[in-house]
Amino acid sequence: MKKLLLLAFLFISFSGFSQLVGKVTDEAGEIIPYVNIYIKDTYKGTTTNNEGNYMLDYEQTGKTTLVFQFLGFKTLEKEVDITGFPFVLNVSLAEESTSLDEVILKSGENPAIRVIKKAIEYREENLAKTEAYTADFYSRGLWKIQNAPEKILGAEVGDLGGGLDSTRSGIVYLSETISKIKFKAPDKFHEKIVASKVSGDDNGFSLNSAREANFNFYNNTIELNTEIVSPIADYAFNYYEYQLDGVFYDELGNLINKIKVTPKRKNDRIFSGFIYIIEDDWEIYGVDLNTTGKAMQITPIDTLSFKQNFKYNKNDQLWVKISQTVDFTWGIFGITGDGRFTAVYSNHNFKPQFDDDSFSREIMSFEGEANKKDSLFWQGIRPIPLTDEELNDYVRKDSIQERKNSKVYKDSIDGVRNKFSVTDPLFGYSYQNSHKNYRFSISGPVNGLHYNTVQGWNVNLDLNFTKRNKEENTYWNLFSDMSYGVSDERYRVSGGFTSLLNNKSKAYISISGGIKATQINDTDPLPLYVNDVANILFERNYLKLYDKLFAEATYSEELFNGFRFYSALSAEKRSPLFNSTDHVSVNNDNGGYTSNNPLAPQAFGSASFQEHTIAKLKLNARINFGQEYYNYPDGKYNVTNEDYPTLWLGYEKGFASDIKKYNFDLIKISASQTLSLQNKGELSYNLRAGKFFDADEISLVDFQHFRGNQTRINLDNALAKFNLLPYYSHSTNDDYAEAHLEHNFNGWILGKIPGLNQLNFNMIVGAHSLITSQNKPYTEFSVGIDNLGIGKFRFLRVDYVKPYQGGWQNGAFMFGLSF
Secondary structure: OHHHHHHHHHHHHOOOOOEEEEEEEEOOOOEOOOOEEEEOOOOOEEEOOOOOEEEEEOOOOEEEEEEEEOOOEOOEEEEEEEOOOOEEOOEEEOEOOOEOOOOOOOOOOOHHHHHHHHHHHOHHHHHHOOOEEEEEEEEEEEEEEEOOOOEEOOEEOOOOOOOOOOOOOEEEEEEEEEEEEEEEOOOEEEEEEEEEEEOOOOOOOOOOOOOOOOOOOOOOEEEEOEEEEOOOOOOHHHOEEEEEEEEEEOOOOOEEEEEEEEEOOOOOOOOEEEEEEEOOOOOEEEEEEEEEHHHHOOOOEEEEEEEEEEEEEOOOOEEEEEEEEEEEEEEEOOEEEEEEEEEEEEEEEOOOOOOOOOOOOEEEEEOOOHHHOOHHHHHHHOOOOOOHHHHHHHHHHHHHHHHHOOHHHHHHHHHHHOOOOOOHHHHEEEEEEOOOOEEEEEEOOOOOEEEEOOOEEEEEEEEEEEEEEOOOOEEEEEEEEEEEEOOOOEEEEEEEEEEEOOOOOOOEEEEEEEEEEEEOOOOOOOOHHHHHHHHHHHOOOOOOEEEEEEEEEEEEEEEEOOEEEEEEEEEEEEEEOOOOOOOOOOOOOOOOOOOOOOOOOOOOOOOOOOOEEEEEEEEEEEEEOOOEEEEEOOEEEEEOOOOOOEEEEEEEEEEOOOOHHHOEEEEEEEEEEEEEOHHHOEEEEEEEEEEEEOOOOOOHHHOEOOOOOOOOEEOOOOOOOOOOOOOOOOOEOOOEEEEEEEEEOOOOOHHHOOOHHHOOOEEEEEEEEEEEOOOOOEEEEEEEEEEEEEOOEEEEEEEEEEEEOOOEOOOEEEEEEOO
């Protein structure tokens, strides 16, 4: 049956369409993948696949000229007389023979330097030649895996959608897109997806994107997680050495310089390989460049390779990128794999008639039924024929999908997953019904076991029930949190309901209530497992708790693009808590428990506030200026515009308290942004300010608290925290302002220091300041090293922090994780 399906598919592929088909090899008969084939003096073309085969949709009979072009081979023009379809034309290409005979070598002069200097000189001029255009775009993504384990960190891997065979290897992602794109410099872009196909998911939408594939080496840097310096950047000579590997003439008589690009420092954010520059025009003829996961600081990636081919069009008098392949290899945890993303550009128009309505903040949208195109449509429009491997994957996964979508199959899989294990009472249990799209889970006591001096050892259990609507990409969820403190002998239960009402404006509603022990510092600066270690090993009880009996309703929605509204209304009864145990697991001479009152650490039994009830209203708005978005059929997905800050505006009101002086009003504002400084790294800032009104004697719970740290451990990179500030030392009920700045040099400094540049570390400098009415200004300065680790496991960060408050205070090292 499988062979019959393949034969039928191949028959459809090569019949019923007006097509030029064939295979491209070298003179030795070896196939050449990703050769560009196009009709001379047009943008109509195709590309060979990984097996050297090509198909070009073409309807006219008679004489025409086909051009075959690929880096490293002589361009071949072939005049043909088409009498019928399919028209078969197999060709072989001769290797390009480069020569230095045309270059006059002067003593001590490197001829490549002259070429690169000219390319840099004309870089912006050449970039401007394509400042506005429309084009057709095709992309194919392929991701393969080898040696996949049965489990990773205890989680079942499965067969990854049918991608893995008996050897735990195979294609795990295969997709294609056909789209129409338009662009206007510097950053206006839109892509209309005409067709989208994902192997094994006929309702899926490809992740391939023309915008994400737009790697332009005329820019100073290429963004690949970090900024990688182009070989023709304004400052490229700081990073590269160049050698003229040879010259040759193209079919138009242009002299092409083949320049070998070599990094000066191995672990800089750089490429290596070859760039081809056209004499006199100083434009790019092609690139064959590589970078590494180390350079990008994506350690699972081993290599990333770019090949771009350009062609000259007489009508527009410029060189145009017509194809691009990005190959990658990766490996981690003993698993390896590779992949390729291929892009083909055609039908360019460099004189589009754009007006004020040609662009909006929408950067991608889909035509109706874009993911429902059948195989006949794809065979008629696909510019690169499928390989046998890809064809097999589509056929096999389509069959698997039909089987996996059946109720019988889903019930059988759920039956295996839902089996009860003897360890489930300790580590938790989950039950799912894939056919009806719901899931229930309960956590285990081992995962929820913690210790603090208020509750002593306490066990926490979470219950969740989630029902999803896959067609609308929405869900609703019931949840409950239960805890029991062994020392204070108290049960606490809370729970609620939350729902995503739609996936366009992302409207959420939540209703919750119950009683729970809550941190007085509402920024949650102390993760429970960090507090466990501090209590058990170091006799430090930084966690300060109170009981909150509450009922709350929240609602949030993006009211219009870039403006999201948040609201919450609650009624609360707050009760102070006290230490119920002074048990010491490990005696520590420098330790010593304090009271649960952060304002009076040694006044055991004292309360930080009076028991009271209060109602609270919170209104907040997040404004992402210039926000762009992908408009998928199943939802709207926002993209923050890095050219503008994100602004938060907030108002909070405490009212109807049974202790009148506890009522208050608070307004606050914040702005944050990350700025790319190209090869010099990234500068990030977060500015915050606020002011209380009629709040002279409010409860400590409602003070503005700050995200301090007294543990020397940082487990996140949130740019809103202080490294050495005590948790409650600057809490305020008056006006305040705080500023956080960090600059990550991304190797710009350490990459230039001999010896250190082999370690691939990043230097990060920071400053964090806080001003309140009741205290002297507090500032801390930090110098850190990021990307620490061994081999591919680089997620450690170390900072040295020095505070200043009316004078320099003792500094300390901070240890953290950075993912």
